[in-house]
Amino acid sequence: MANLLALIHNETIKVWRKKRFAVVALVLIVLIPVFVYAQMKIAQNNASKFADWRSELQQRITDNTNALSSERIPEEWKRWRRALVQQLQYYLDHDVNPNTPNAVTFTSSFLENSVSLFIPLMVLAVASDLVSAERSTGTIKMLLTRPVRRWRILLSKWVTLILYVSLIVVATVALAYLISGLAFGYEGWGEPVFVGFEPQGSDIELGAVHAVTRGAYLLMEMGLVWFSALVVATIALMVSVLLRSTAASLVTMMAAVISGMILANMASSWHSAKYLFNVNLDLTVYLQGTPPPIEGMTLGFSLAVLGVWGAAALATAFAVFTKQDILA
Amino acid sequence: MDKTRIESDRDVILSVQGLKKNIGRKTIIRNVSFDVRAGEIFGFLGPNGSGKTTTIRMLVDLIKPTSGRVLVCGEDVNRHPELALRYVGCIVENPEMYPYLTGWENLEHFARMQEGITRERIREVVDIVQMDKRIHDKVKTYSLGMRQRLGIAQALLGSPGLLILDEPTNGLDPKGIKELREFIRKLADSGMSLFISSHLLSEIQLMCDRVAIIAGGEVIAVGSVDELVKQAGSYTLWQFDKPEAGLRLLEGSGDVAIVGDGEHRIDEALLASLPGAIVTVMDEESIPEWIERFVAAGVRILAVHKTAPSLEELFLKLTEGESVG
Numbered sequence: 001m002a003n004l005l006a007l008i009h010n011e012t013i014k015v016w017r018k019k020r021f022a023v024v025a026l027v028l029i030v031l032i033p034v035f036v037y038a039q040m041k042i043a044q045n046n047a048s049k050f051a052d053w054r055s056e057l058q059q060r061i062t063d064n065t066n067a068l069s070s071e072r073i074p075e076e077w078k079r080w081r082r083a084l085v086q087q088l089q090y091y092l093d094h095d096v097n098p099n100t101p102n103a104v105t106f107t108s109s110f111l112e113n114s115v116s117l118f119i120p121l122m123v124l125a126v127a128s129d130l131v132s133a134e135r136s137t138g139t140i141k142m143l144l145t146r147p148v149r150r151w152r153i154l155l156s157k158w159v160t161l162i163l164y165v166s167l168i169v170v171a172t173v174a175l176a177y178l179i180s181g182l183a184f185g186y187e188g189w190g191e192p193v194f195v196g197f198e199p200q201g202s203d204i205e206l207g208a209v210h211a212v213t214r215g216a217y218l219l220m221e222m223g224l225v226w227f228s229a230l231v232v233a234t235i236a237l238m239v240s241v242l243l244r245s246t247a248a249s250l251v252t253m254m255a256a257v258i259s260g261m262i263l264a265n266m267a268s269s270w271h272s273a274k275y276l277f278n279v280n281l282d283l284t285v286y287l288q289g290t291p292p293p294i295e296g297m298t299l300g301f302s303l304a305v306l307g308v309w310g311a312a313a314l315a316t317a318f319a320v321f322t323k324q325d326i327l328a
Numbered sequence: 329m330d331k332t333r334i335e336s337d338r339d340v341i342l343s344v345q346g347l348k349k350n351i352g353r354k355t356i357i358r359n360v361s362f363d364v365r366a367g368e369i370f371g372f373l374g375p376n377g378s379g380k381t382t383t384i385r386m387l388v389d390l391i392k393p394t395s396g397r398v399l400v401c402g403e404d405v406n407r408h409p410e411l412a413l414r415y416v417g418c419i420v421e422n423p424e425m426y427p428y429l430t431g432w433e434n435l436e437h438f439a440r441m442q443e444g445i446t447r448e449r450i451r452e453v454v455d456i457v458q459m460d461k462r463i464h465d466k467v468k469t470y471s472l473g474m475r476q477r478l479g480i481a482q483a484l485l486g487s488p489g490l491l492i493l494d495e496p497t498n499g500l501d502p503k504g505i506k507e508l509r510e511f512i513r514k515l516a517d518s519g520m521s522l523f524i525s526s527h528l529l530s531e532i533q534l535m536c537d538r539v540a541i542i543a544g545g546e547v548i549a550v551g552s553v554d555e556l557v558k559q560a561g562s563y564t565l566w567q568f569d570k571p572e573a574g575l576r577l578l579e580g581s582g583d584v585a586i587v588g589d590g591e592h593r594i595d596e597a598l599l600a601s602l603p604g605a606i607v608t609v610m611d612e613e614s615i616p617e618w619i620e621r622f623v624a625a626g627v628r629i630l631a632v633h634k635t636a637p638s639l640e641e642l643f644l645k646l647t648e649g650e651s652v653g
Contacts, residue, residue, distance in 0.1 A: 006440040013437070017428050138424035142482065145388040145420065146441040147413040326390040327351075327382075 007148065007156035008163075015126055015164060018133075024122045024168055025175070032179045035110060040183050043101040053097045061088050079199075083291050086204045087197055094194070096211070102188030103181035104214045108221060110176045115225045116264070116282040119172065120232040120257045126164045127236035128253055129246035130157050131321070136246055140326060150322045154241075158314065161233050169226045173218070189215035197289025204289065217287070224283035227303070231277060231310040232257065238313040241321050257281070264293035271296065277309035339365045341415070341490050341521045347386055347396035355545065356382050360396070362540040362550050364490065364523055369516050371536030371553065372525040375643075379545040380525050381421065384494050387523070388418050400490060414442065418492035422499075423479020427468035431459060431478050434467060435485065442486045453481040473504050480511075491515065492523045497531055509535055529638060533557055541646065548646050559645050563592060564615065565605040567631040574627045575606055584618075585609040594635055602631055 015021065050056040064081045067073060073081075091098045099105060111119075131154075134140040144150060177186070195217065196208035212220075236253045243249040260278020273279055274294040283306075285292055286299035342364040349357040357379045364370040374380045385391040387398050389409040398405040403412035425434040435453070439445040454463050457477040462470070470478065476496070483491055496512075497505045512535055516522055526532050532539050533553055541549045541556070549556060568574035578584050587607040594607065610618070615632065622629055 003443075010437050010440055013433070014426060014429075017426075017433075019428075137427070138422060139426055141390060141420045142424065142438065143441075144390055145413060145416070145418050146438060147410045147486075148441050149410050323392070325351075325392060326385065 004152060004156060004159075007152060008159050011130075011156050011160035012163065015130075015160060020126045021164065021167065021171075024125055025171060027122065028172060028175045029179075032110070032176050036106065036180045036183050039101070039106055039180070043184075053099070054092065054095075057088055057092050057098070061085055061092070064088075079291050083197070083199055083204050083289070086206075087194075087289060090194060090197075090206065090209065094211075096192055096194070098193070100188060100191060102184045102191075103177045103186050104188035104191070104218060106180035106184060107173055107176040108214065108218050110180075111173065111218075111221050111225055112284045112288065114172070115228060115284050116261050117257060119168070119225060119229050120281065121254065122168050122172075123165055123229045123233045124236050124250060124253050124257075126168070127161055127233040128240055128250040130161060130237055131240040132244060132246045132249050135244050135326075144326060151318055154318055154321045158234070158237060158317075161237060162230060165229050165233050166226060169222055169229060173222055189213060193217045195220075195287060195289065199289065199291040220287055221284050224287065228281045228283050228306060231306040231313075232281065234310045234317075235277065235313040238317040238320075241317045241324075270294075274301070275305060277306055280305045341366050341401060342370075342387070342523065343399040344383075344387070345397050345399070347383065347398070348394045349382060349386065349391065350394045357386070357393075358545040360542065360545075360547050362547060364521050365538075366489070366521055367516060367519050368537045369512060369522045369524065369535055371532035371539035372523060372542065373527070373529060373532050373539050374525075374542035375527050378542050380527070380542055381494065382545075383542065384418075384420060384492060384525060387492060388416060388420065389413065390420065414486060415489045416492060417483030417486060417488035417490070418494075419476075419479045419483055419496065420492075420494050423475050423482075425467045425475065425478055425482070428466065430466050431463040431470070431474075431481075434478065435463075435482060438482050439485055445485050449485060449487075453484045456484060457481045472499050473501075476500065476504075476508075488520070490521045490523060494525050495527070496524060497526070497528075529557070529642060530636060541642070543643060543646075548643075556642065559642065562641075563587065563594060563635045564608050564610050564612075565594075565598075565602055565631070565633040565635065566608065566629065567602045567605045567633075568622070569628040569630060571604050571606060573625070574622065574629075577622065577625055577627065578606065578608060578618075583611065583614065593638060593641060595638070598633070598635065602633060605631070605633070 046056050050059065064085045068078055068081055068085075088098065129136075131140075134143055143153060191214045192211040193214050194209050194211055196210055198205035198208060232253070235256070236249065239249045239252050240246075243252065256278050260276065260281060263273055263276070264279045264282065271294060274297050279293050280297070280302040282293075283299065283302055286302070292298070292302075340363045344360055344362050347357055347360040348355070360379070360383050362370075372380060372383070382391060386393050387405065389405050389412075392406055398412075400412040401415045403415075405412040425431075426437065429437065432450070432454075435450045439450055454460055457480055459474065459477055459481060462474060467475065467478065476499075480491075480493075483493075493512075496508055500508060512522055512524070524532070524535060536553050538551065539549075539553050539556060540547050566574060566578070575586070578586060585608060587609060592607055599605065612634070615634075619629060619632070
């Protein structure tokens with residue numbers, strides 16, 4: 001019986017040689033400069049308009065407060081703006097700039113913006129055809145007629161997936177930092193950032209607020225992004241086992257991820273939607289202290305929902321893969 | 329009697345016992361049983377859609393049988409694939425390898441899946457299939473014949489006691505088929521058992537020692553190839569310059585049966601090459617006498633042709649025999 005390490009070796013080589021990671025890296029290398037440029041324009045614009053960051057912050061607070069009095073804005077948006085105003089005020093009160101333009105803050109906000117769609121899509125590039133490609137090319141007949149139990153083969157594929165998800169998260173951060181550093185400088189690891197804002201109904205609880213360094217903050221974000229990406233990858237693995245065609249499993253997963261984003265934005269009065277995995281993907285909102293898409297969601301809740309979905313998907317994938325007949 | 333039974337059991341490398349498979353409500357495989365002995369080339373003959381491929385997939389744990397079992401060297405394939413499949417190399421349908429890896433990397437990939445396969449062994453199988461020149465090229469650049477050879481190399485990696493090949497001549501040119509046949513014979517001479525499926529009786533006849541014939545999801549005959557072929561019988565085709573005269577002579581005799589147009593299944597291409605030929609069933613030994621008789625009667629013979637027995641004919645014979653008996 002071949003050992004698991006050899007099987008993981010095989011799977012890692014296959015994903016690598018299919019150039020899946022190369023595509024992900026290429027997409028990042030093309031996209032990040034675009035965002036860096038946009039960010040740079042904003043920074044230049046602000047620099048010309050405001051004397052220093054304090055007056056800029058004050059202007060944002062005023063803008064958002066004014067918007068709150070408008071009748072036309074839906075209640076969910078108001079809630080979000082109210083929370084933002086409180087946060088900004090806290091930063092102003094403590095004389096801390098929340099948006100110093102540097103590579104670390106850029107990387108942080110890039111992660112926050114990519115966690116619910118961009119990172120899942122890149123993960124799907126690896127995960128969606130992990131099993132279905134073996135089926136559609138027929139290589140599964142060679143793979144499953146070797147003296148190895150099927151659960152070991154699927155386990156090796158899942159472990160490989162964990163490795164590549166980690167690699168994608170690390171590569172995203174590394175590339176975002178390296179590329180944005182060219183424009184903003186590589187400083188900023190030690191700057192303070194406040195965490196612990198707890199949205200309570202329409203208000204924000206400030207009792208637990210404390211400062212951490214930007215570096216620690218980024219690391220925590222990476223952990224959260226990694227976890228939600230891993231759950232997406234695991235569900236994609238299950239879909240890849242269930243559906244024979246790679247295209248079908250990719251489309252299914254993309255539809256799930258995108259519909260989650262839409263649902264989250266609807267900030268719906270449909271409360272039971274919070275048990276869907278796809279509205280829970282943006283774990284970084286809890287770190288930022290902005291209100292979650294649906295009331296009643298907390299970090300613990302989202303982690304539990306994602307964990308349950310991931311575990312169920314993994315169990316289904318193993319149950320089906322070890323028993324299914326390879327008919328064609 | 330008992331003693332020979334035990335001895336033949338020890339020689340059995342693959343034992344298929346009462347296989348049955350339902351897919352949905354449909355029964356695909358009704359009853360398939362046969363034994364493959366050590367060192368023999370065993371043919372598995374059946375028309376397309378007879379359950380050949382489903383059976384082969386059950387032999388290598390790609391499909392779980394509804395009931396019955398498959399033993400390789402005494403190990404149950406379904407319960408302990410990690411033990412049983414050590415003794416098996418197989419190519420199910422086409423030899424599909426990873427096109428984005430080189431031939432060598434593909435072999436390394438499959439070598440890692442079984443303990444005890446060294447680099448030397450990989451080099452050995454590459455030599456056996458004579459692929460050393462192209463082995464470091466990507467598989468997507470290979471021709472079908474080369475993929476076939478790489479597939480066989482992969483199947484041979486674990487030095488299996490049993491090699492299963494599903495329609496191995498499909499898509500090969502005549503030269504390739506001939507080489508493959510010689511290759512298979514060589515493997516069998518080295519003590520390996522081979523299990524080869526085909527829908528062509530002539531293929532099986534040329535390659536195999538024994539054969540199981542499957543039709544409608546059931547094995548309808550198992551035996552030595554020669555015996556079965558003899559049962560199939562064959563036709564003798566006569567082409568005369570004056571067909572009417574020839575026909576009259578043939579009809580006049582009691583031991584020649586004339587076969588009408590719709591009653592035989594002779595290859596259309598053959599009939600087209602012998603226009604106006606009269607199809608008969610007759611004793612092989614009487615053909616020289618008949619020729620003399622035609623010559624004496626002034627009927628000139630353009631061609632006499634004995635057909636090779638076809639699978640269809642054999643099926644008719646076998647199923648007829650069943651319904652009578």
